[in-house]
Amino acid sequence: MITRLNHSSNPFRNRKLPYLLAAFLLVFASIGAVYSFARYQSLSDQNISGRKTTAELESQIAELKTNGEKVKKSLSPQQKQLMVEGHKLVATKEFGWSRLLFDLERVLPSDVSASRISVDNVFKDGNTIAADLEFAVLSRNYSSVVNMIQRMNNSGIFRAALRSQDLQEGDRANFSEYTLALTYRPGASYSANPSFDVASAGDEGGAGDE
Known part of the structure; x- marks a missing residue:
């Protein structure tokens, strides 16, 4: 005789399962x-x-x-001067002179030639060794020098300003020497036009021909 039935209104239940789930x-x-x-x-x-x-x-x-x-x-004034000169000497040894000449070559037009470079100061600008220079060029064409200065200032590595102009009279032609105050900070991005060969300036009738 069946004494227990599974009615839908009262199904069999596992009463331990909810407690196990809750405990878990x-x-x-x-x-x-x-x-x-x-x-x-x-x-x-x-x-x-x-x-x-x-x-x-x-x-x-x-x-x-x-x-x-x-x-x-x-420090005494003499000791301070020695310390400054020592710092300059260290910075000068770390300065990339070959890179400077390469970058100058890239901005010189064909009818402008370099005549001299002198160093006023070498210093650290952040992580870069920078330099203040006096840079002189020879040219018969003033507008070429102006364009060169503009290209320098647009390059991101040079900051140039014309300091003086000195007329030079030669047997074959007259030309001028232009002296620039130049600050050089290598490592910045370059935006000037393609390179020009300084050595070829003389062969192409540059300012250095006499």
Whole structure:
């Protein structure tokens, strides 16, 4: 005789399953919470350590600056001049002279030739070694020199200004020597026109022919 039937209004149920699911979810949530807290604590510790290290470095930098100022004040004028000359010497050794000549060649027109270069100062500009120069060129054509100066200033590595013009009289032709105040900062992007050969200026009837 069947004493128990599965009526649709009263089906058989597994009463333990909901509790097992709830327990599993609780354990999973607890593990996630513990991991999140541990991660947060680790990041917090790293942040505190980073702030402490930064504060220590800033303190050391401030102390070094203070000591440096004290040393500068204690130097005699002769010692200060020697220190400046020493810095210039180091910068000069690091300066790329071959790169300077190459970049000058790229901006010189065919009817303009270089006559002399003298160095006024070599200094550090950020991570770059820069130089203040006196640069003289020879040309019969003033407009070519003006165009050369414009190309220099558009190049991103030169800053040029005309300082003087000196007329030179030769047996075959008259030409002028133009002296420029030139600042050179290598490493910047180049935007001038294609290169010109300085050596060929004389062969093409440049200013250097006499």
